[in-house]
Amino acid sequence: MKETLVFATNNAHKLEEVAAMLGGRIELLSLRDIHCDADIPETGTTLEENALIKARYINEHYGTDCFADDTGLEVEALGGEPGVYSARYAGGPGHDSEANMRKLLARLEGVENRRARFRTVIALIRHGQTYEFEGIVEGHITTEPHGNGGFGYDPVFVPDGYDRTFAELGDVKNHISHRARAVERLAGFLLNEKGKKEM
């Protein structure tokens, strides 16, 4: 029987992408598939904590194995800010990308060190054990936004090795992203837990 895992998301595109990376060997269910419409509070102070809070919530309420992700932008000159608060950096109910970006650029005005990284953490709960998988993309923050694609801080983040922002890179972003890297690590773990064999 195929193993079933809940991916704590309602983003159909994310679900499909991860399912493809698992080669169809694991059945993935979304929050919608398990009829979960809870607004799980992200009260952690690290990405690891938030991902684990979401995974634990599903595990405890639905009794299923599952994984959840959280992502943040970590700026070196700001001691890792906005980090876990990336989506609500400018205050308020959050997810105002414009306001968040403006605040970030304002805090970095005149600052020479523009180093930053996007970091995704996936927390997995499986057979009663917890695991963590990390994906990182290093880069720097521009002085003004470029490009309309992407979301969040994408218009001000240029990954190392490129001369365009994530917002300008379009599909390319999906190939190189912090999330893709974390998912590769998750896949390497899940597929080999299933596939290991004696010599």
Next chain:
Amino acid sequence: MKETLVFATNNAHKLEEVAAMLGGRIELLSLRDIHCDADIPETGTTLEENALIKARYINEHYGTDCFADDTGLEVEALGGEPGVYSARYAGGPGHDSEANMRKLLARLEGVENRRARFRTVIALIRHGQTYEFEGIVEGHITTEPHGNGGFGYDPVFVPDGYDRTFAELGDVKNHISHRARAVERLAGFLLNEKGKKEM
């Protein structure tokens, strides 16, 4: 004590890159580090077999846990050729990139379906068990070479989402490559085997 693994390579750059992806939590040794200068015969008929042959050789002769990789270009219209024979496609002792590319372009002359993928397989032997990790980059074959960077078939391979060949992409290739993806999967497995904890 830190775990030690042999990476069956003498490419210092590859070793460093993989060590970095493992976050320094595992000590990597190269073939040189274990004083192995054997020319391990790659007699397998698949990438999986060749990677495993190399890993087994080290494991049997040196008694160490280890991993090895093999990479091939698989062209759809050619039924997966050159695949495991990528490095010696044009015959002879092999590794004549120019001759290999010429043969590939000749075989694809007038062929409309240019779909191809680079595939890396890593075989790991650890505590007497074997594991496999795969990394794939989908793309297409150009009608003539572009760019001088990279090696092998890089000047004729354009990865999906890009409009330049691997040879023209420079450092970008390292971010998106089949090998990087396979290594992410290996890292996800190794780090969580070490890091798993009870809830």
